[in-house]
Amino acid sequence: MNKIGVYAGTFDPATLGHIDIIERGARLFDRLVVAVSRREGKSPLFSLEERVGFLNDAFDDRDDIEVQSFSGLLVEFADKIGARTLIRGLRGGSDFDDELQMAVMNQEMAPHIDTVLLMTRPCWMGVSSTLIREIALSGGDVSPYVSASVERALKRCCESRKG
DSSP: OEEEEEEEETTOOOOOOHHHHHHHHHSSSSSSEEEEOOTTTTTOOSSHHHHHHHHHHHHTTTTSEEEEOOOOOEEEEEEETTTTEEEEEEEEEEHHHHHHHHHHHHHHOOOOEEEEEOOOGGGTTOOOOOHHHHHHTTOOOOTTTTOOOHHHHHHHHHHHOOO
């Protein structure tokens, strides 16, 4: 039986910290599904297709990592694809409080699905998609924190907002 894990997020945009968690999480499973949330009710900087595309670009050579979009409850998506473990990344103490609350609620809704928390490597602890968007929109250099395709897309996006 294949062990399937799920790492979910909005990935708006995907950072090298996300990429690191995905690569490390994939070592724990036969297959890791990266689940990109549609993020209903919010206005992401990048479309769902763009966010999925960034991750597909990063992992197009990996058979053990699959990128899919989803909407609704994460535990329902995990159930649908046969996953029994959710992967979450932790940058620090405030992340722990949020992730603990989410893990407890997911456990209540789906007791057969566990959550595994992976600590972010120290070099990525200060990196978040929100900060990356703010830096890019202010004209700063985001190249140390994102893939080349995300960097190019951020530059295009920022230029179109200036114009």
